[in-house]
Amino acid sequence: MGEVHNFCVYILRSLSSKKPYIGQTDNFNRRFSEHQMGKHPATRNRGPWEVLYIISCRDRKEAVALERKLKGMKRPDRVISFAEKLVQSVPTQEVSGRSLVRLSGGDSRRDSSSAHQKGK
Numbered sequence: 001m002g003e004v005h006n007f008c009v010y011i012l013r014s015l016s017s018k019k020p021y022i023g024q025t026d027n028f029n030r031r032f033s034e035h036q037m038g039k040h041p042a043t044r045n046r047g048p049w050e051v052l053y054i055i056s057c058r059d060r061k062e063a064v065a066l067e068r069k070l071k072g073m074k075r076p077d078r079v080i081s082f083a084e085k086l087v088q089s090v091p092t093q094e095v096s097g098r099s100l101v102r103l104s105g106g107d108s109r110r111d112s113s114s115a116h117q118k119g120k
Helices: 028-036 060-072 076-089 114-118
Strands: 008-014 020-025 049-056 098-102
Touching: 008 028, 008 060, 008 076, 020 028, 020 060, 020 076, 028 049, 049 076, 060 076
Parallel strands: none
Antiparallel strands: 008 020, 008 049, 049 098
């Protein structure tokens, strides 16, 4: 059997600059740890980071497409607004086959499927 991938798009927020960062990965826990340790040029010297949203995707193609859409919004308030509307509009946390998880602000909404395992 091949390796199982859990692709997702995530939105982080820098606790120092308050600016968001959008990325995609097939291993959120590893990737988040790398961001916290400053191992990526795009997030180095901007941490520590908090997780705002994790959106599970079916495959890398879907994750890359969603990441590009969010990054194309340019303004951080639009990205956060878009993610917030997804959370509010889908009580089952399913959006086009994606599990939506919000981890910050004390309002933890976790899907009990694969996204649940992507926590902190």
